[in-house]
Amino acid sequence: MSSSRVPLVLALLAVFAGAALAKDPTPEELAKLRRExxxxxxxxxxxxxxxxxxxxxxxxxxxxxxxxIYQWSRxxxxxxxxxxxxxxxRVTALERHLVRMKKLSQVVEALLEAGGVARIxxxxxxxxxxxAEAWLRKARxxx
Numbered sequence: 001m002s003s004s005r006v007p008l009v010l011a012l013l014a015v016f017a018g019a020a021l022a023k024d025p026t027p028e029e030l031a032k033l034r035r036e037x038x039x040x041x042x043x044x045x046x047x048x049x050x051x052x053x054x055x056x057x058x059x060x061x062x063x064x065x066x067x068x069i070y071q072w073s074r075x076x077x078x079x080x081x082x083x084x085x086x087x088x089x090r091v092t093a094l095e096r097h098l099v100r101m102k103k104l105s106q107v108v109e110a111l112l113e114a115g116g117v118a119r120i121x122x123x124x125x126x127x128x129x130x131x132a133e134a135w136l137r138k139a140r141x142x143x
Contacts, residue, residue, distance in 0.1 A: 028083065035079035042072040042100065049107045066108060066121055070128045073100045091139050098132040105129045 025033070046069065080093035108125040111117040 031079050031082045035076060035083065038072050038076035038079055042069065042076055045069045045072060046100075046103065046107070049111070066104065066117075066125050066128075069104055070101070070125075073097055073104075073128075076100075087139075087143050091136070091143065094132070094136040094139050098129070098136050101125070101129040101132040 049069075074097070077093055077097040080096070081090055084090040084093055105122075105125045105128070108117060108122050112119065112122045
């Protein structure tokens with residue numbers, strides 16, 4: 001091995017040794033990280049829906065756009081459920097998911113009235129809201 005490569009090899013060995021010695025995150029730490037990332041993505045997607053557009057410009061939403069927002073809310077819910085210590089915490093997580101789905105339904109309803117989305121988009125977001133309501137009612141009964 002040439003002497004010019006020795007520093008590089010030593011640096012790589014140090015990096016790999018440090019990575020091997022680094023503490024693996026606990027499942028709870030991973031759930032907290034997942035919850036935070038899901039929250040960030042969901043909020044970014046929702047904020048994009050609420051951004052005012054100049055003049056008569058409209059955004060054309062792909063058919064899967066609202067499903068994507070729903071999926072990120074579900075990921076957020078799943079992480080909160082995983083972190084929940086008590087049944088009351090699980091119910092609170094379901095309440096929060098329902099609030100997010102109601103907000104999504106309201107935004108899509110306004111977009112439908114403005115001609116920005118199709119009825120099928122509203123129907124899909126109504127389904128997500130109804131699903132969240134059903135989950136919450138079931139969880140409250142089981143408490």
